[in-house]
Amino acid sequence: MTNIPLIPVLLLGAVLFCLGLLAVITKRHAIVVLMGIELIFNAANLNLVAFNRLQPDLMQGQIFSVFVMVIAAAESAVALAIILKVYQYFKTVNLDQIGSGTDT
């Protein structure tokens, strides 16, 4: 049935993970950082689904990817709420300005 080999999938996951990490590291906008984190989650999901073939009967990989999604959803909801709160307080979501928010 499936003809997709494991390596390309894992490499794709690695690329996505690195891009997500890059976004997390380099971006100054808090929401873009959040997007980077979502990307990292997705890379992890990809790996989980790919490794699902280890024990296809148990579906551990897929189930855990669903759990990861649930956590991601919860995390993003809370993170966005925090970002909005930060925005209300600092009038900016620029991470650098938040860090030294009081004196800028």
Place this chain on the structure above:
Amino acid sequence: MNPVLLLFYVFGLMAVGAAAFMVATKNVLYAAFGLLITLLSLAAIFILLFADFVAVAQLMIYVGGVVVLILFGVMLSNQVQGKAVQSESVNRWSGSLVVLTLFGGLAYLILSANYLVPAAPLASAGDLPETKTSIITIGIRLITNFALPFEVASLILLIALMGAAYISTEEKHD
């Protein structure tokens, strides 16, 4: 080259391209739509990996929920001033360096690791369980083997819901 693999590469390239666009663009909204495309491509890849439930869940949770939330967040946290929402980058060189190094390490690991699963799965279809869809298995597993994580996840969701609602409530000073 079989069509499934071709599709995988196409969607993989789309995902990588959109993710790269997300990192590269300065416009936050474009970044969000880049993320959207990545997520959709990944959903497609999930289907190719026989994870249809995960794919639809991906659509439902990420596309219907997270991206909408992010878009909402962008809109609510920026004054509309006639120009697109910009996001500058910092640590560009050092960040890229670190990420490249990491990717090198990961790629090395992936390529050199010895997998317990066959790199290419069993070619004969007969060996695979005759399930049309993964959802029945997932459903059964969720309420048997994974009942506790399932309940915990629901609890986390509830707590996150309440927390988010509480955090974003404006305090009333009177």
Place this chain on the structure above:
Amino acid sequence: MLALLLCLVFLLLIVIITTYAERKVAAFIQDRLGPTESGPHGILQSVADVLKLLQKEDIIPAAADKPLFTLAPIIMFAAVRAGFGVIPITPSVIASGAYLGVFYLLAIISLDVIGLLMAGWGSNNKYAVLGAMRSVGQIVSYEIPAGLAVLCVVMISQSLDLQEISFQQGILMNQFSGLEKEANYLFGLKALNLDVTFIGGITTWNIFRMPFLFIAFIIYFISSLAECNRAPFDIPEAESELVAGFHVEYSGFRFAAMFLAEYSMMVLVSLVAVVLFLGSWNTPFPNIGPATLATWTTGTPGTWTGHLWGVVWLLSKTVILIYTQIWIRWTFPRLRVDQLMHLCWKVFTPIMLVLVLLTGLWRLWMI
């Protein structure tokens, strides 16, 4: 391929007819004539409208975010159209027999929201942004009661496949692979011991298999009004407050696309309501003794009689629902935002939660 054709052309035709019906019904309810000029009784009015819109200039405001602005209608249209893919038209015609049909439908419809947000933000117009925000808030909220209502049906049917759900609601049940041994009992209660598998008709519809689903159906229907931004929930498009909401800046072809997306959404939610609650393509007439009304009005699946009867029943029920939507639009005034949210979160969601519980119990009694 036939199914795809049906989906793209036939259902598009329904959408166009719906826009015509909207005008006519509105006119009749208001003691007016409605369109009369294009064609006899103005039946070509919608076609004329579409042609007019296609010819119009495609205006993109200078301050708009061009990529978002141009992509938004396409995404909306595509998302809604994609939803039609899993709707069974007749016992043997379905564009995509996805096993996750219902789930997929809910997921793909949520793409619509992205398109709305893109349109609202891309227009760079405060009315548009406000409309989009309201619309998204409303749709996301009402997805919960609607989703719970769908969940009730899924719990009763034990399937996410819309075709399987359709088969369960009629005399053809045992012809579906996997349902050969199933039997329908009156009100779904095995304890009553009244086998209605071959009586069919309305007795096997989901609202009859589990009578409380009627409440779920009502709530699903009202929620679907809100999801289509239809009156009395048309707050995002409130002409008097927001001019036209998120599509205030659109014109020409893009407006046509959004317009058609909205009407397609109407048709889609009505179709889903019919499939899930009102027996899908099944006949409403039961077999009564020798008068096998159900068998007569079902035809043989796979042959042209089967196709014909399926399409007739599905569309007639859908048309009634669409008519009700239009009828409601021209009867009730618009709600306030707080009333809308009150209705969703404090009325529908609790009711639906109770119903889900009840449905679970019912399912236990069914087996």
Place this chain on the structure above:
Amino acid sequence: MNLNAAFTSTAEQNSLALWALVVLLLPLVAGVLLLVTGRKLPRQGDWLSIGATGLSFLLALYLFFQVWEMPVVHVVQNWFGLAGAGSNTFAFTIGIYLDNLAVLMLVIVTFISLLVQVFSVIYMHGEWRYHQYFGYLGIFTFSMLGIILADNLLLLFVFWELVGFSSYLLIGFWYEKDSAGRAGKKAFLFNRVGDIGFLLGIFLFYTYFQTFDLVILKNAVAGGINQGAAFLFPASVAGNSSVTLSYSLLTLAGLGIFCGCVGKSAQFPLQVWLPDAMEGPTPVSSLIHAATMVAAGVYLLARCFPFFTEDALLVISIIGALTALLGALAATAQYDIKKILAFSTISQLGYMVMGMGVGAHDASLLHLVTHAFFKASLFLNAGIIIHAMHHAAHELADEHSDVQDIRNMGGFRKILPLTFYAYIPAAAALVGLPLFSGFLSKDAILTGAWAWAGFKSLNGNYLYYLVPLFAFGSVLLTGFYMARHCFYIFFGHSKLYQAPTLLRASKTTETSGWLLVPVAVLAILSLAFFFSFNPFSYAGSWVMQGLSWQKLLFGQPGLSADLLPAITAYLHEAAYISLATAVLSVLLAVGGLWLGWLNYKSARRGGILTTAAPASSFGRLAYHHFYLDAFYEKVIINPFMRLTGRVAAFDNYFIDYSLNTFAKIMVVLAKLISWGDRWLVDGTIHLVVKVAGFVGKLGRFMQNGKVQTYYIFSVLGLILLVLYILAF
């Protein structure tokens, strides 16, 4: 006392005690609830208080029928223990004591409290602290019931103080009015003076008998052997060892306890607080300052009767007689409707105390019971009249006239006929006319006093006859002031408000039923039939038989051992005394009434002056209550204030001055030390800090507070770690 002493009591007794506890706690619960949540309850919760008291009353009735003329219920529990010297522990007990007297008092207190609360519904209507008022009443009722039920002196004292406290709250209820606040304070402080004596008395008894328990004390006292100048209490009754106490010490201890009574029951010389306490709402006056609280002193005397030596009783009787006379005299000169009644109360309390003193224990208690009813009725009656006057004054926007002045009243017989008919039996009872309850009890006391004097003067000292003389004089005066009270209010016509509609609630009803019913009930209960089947003879009174000392004290009169039997014997011999007393008292009362009528007539003829104090010097003296207040002011309060002034000056000019000087010296010293601290100690520290700061700056390069930089470093660290693992 032995901690392990078995407090045996039967199950029936336990259940009765439990019901008594419920009776006790119901008003408290209602009161606290009202104080906490009253404002939010419908009708501000008056129904709650009334309901609780009503329930309490019904239970009290039940208890009455269970206990009256039945074996005494006495349930004791350990309360707490105190470690004494060695392994000794002093156990304190807590208990409920139900005998004839207690259950009768329970019924009376709950009943009058209930009626007064019903009355207050209208009387206090519209008051903005309405719920607090009822809450206070509940707490008062609770405290009063506590006094009644307490089986030991310590507990009794606790409730005694609680009664004082709630009385303070209620007198000062209208604290917005300066005079009310002051009256509350005054009542409180005067009570404290008495309580000090009471406390000392309790301590004296505790010191020698090691117990507060009244029953044990009574037994101990009864077991005392009179040795002339001293009493010997054998070990069997007085605890661990036998005790010999001198007669004078015991007299002093008894007088100490009597001090409490003097304070609470407004006896000479502490009676001055009671007239001022009329600043409280009238129903409160009715409940507290006529029927229940002031009677607590008499109740205490009855409970502690065995502890009084003959000399102590003599003092008590003299004080009582003096109070009765002074109160009556003062009442004759008053014009305030409530003050007359207040002085009358003092006078009647004097009767009771005198009755105790002369050994007419049961007569005194009978008077306590009858007085509770008719005086409460009179006060509530006065409340109705004041209410009506207020109503009229409010209608006419009259703020200058004193609505409580009887000279401003008149003709209410026509205007408020029902009130008048309710007034008559109560007033007649107070005066002591036959057929009314007052006649019975007063007659009994007078007879007792005469008999006592006769018995005492057997040795030739006829001064003892002064006591009954005072008492008979008071009877005349009672008739006089009550006649005055009655005629001024109900006869003639009002000078201020002629129009009846002003004073009546409406044309058809003179006033609300909520006000009238309690008054009427109490007035009916002023008839003699309820207390004795033969309304002319107290001897057959069931109350008196139930309350006789033989029954209450089990025939053990205590320290005054042979006095009571002796008087009884004497009375038996000189049987003419009873009849003579009855005839004489009635004659005197009628005479008093006639004098009162004459006084009223002359006042009417001369035109009633509404402002001035009485003209005659005696009248002035009586009007100002013999200048007792002024006397206290001059002799006690002013010197005390001067002394405190001096002490304050000493504090200001000497102690503060030396402190300030010392402080200044310290400041100078501190400045010196601070210089050293700043330049020597801090300098060193600053140097260290600078060096540390320099080093820190070097390290800060890596920690710029930006989370993303940390990410880079941490990921870099991870990579290095992996490399290290891979490399080695």
Place this chain on the structure above:
Amino acid sequence: MKEYISNRYNNNFFSVVGALLKGMQLTLQHFFRAGKRREPTYVSDANYFKQPEGLVTLTYPYEALPVPEVGRYRLHNEIDDCIVCDLCAKICPVNCIEIESIKATEDIGITSDGTKKRLHAAVFNIDLAKCCYCGLCTTVCPTDCLTMTKVYDFPETDVKNMIYHFTNLSPEEARQKQQQYDKQQAEIAETKAAALRARQEASNDKGEK
């Protein structure tokens, strides 16, 4: 959601649902009466007030409400009766009437009510695009030649066509009449000049003498 405005439908769930259903019933009734239509009758028609239900729209160009005979819409001038007095042009509040007159050289007859006509109407234009249908011109008209007709539907594709010409003279005739008049005036002037000259000469003669 602090408080609802109190009305009888807010009292409970079922009254609210009842109210909603009642509304829907009402609109449905109207929908099903769509088969009936109002007829284009005039208000004086006995049937006019007896059509409370059905569609009210008239497909106008094909159907129209009848206009009363006395309808006052488009202006019409009976030029034969017009004496070109210019009163109507003067009173017109929007200046929609344009008149140019030429004095007649000969007797041109009388109007139908007997007034003598003295002027030719070289131009008599009414711009009905400007007209406000106030009817003042018809009231001042001395010969009642200017009237309002019941024609009310006269749309044109060119706004110039909204100017109605009522003169019975063609431009050539007008020019001719003008020339005749000018000629007549010239002759009269000539005659007058000759007479004047003769009188001057006579007086000169007298003076010379």
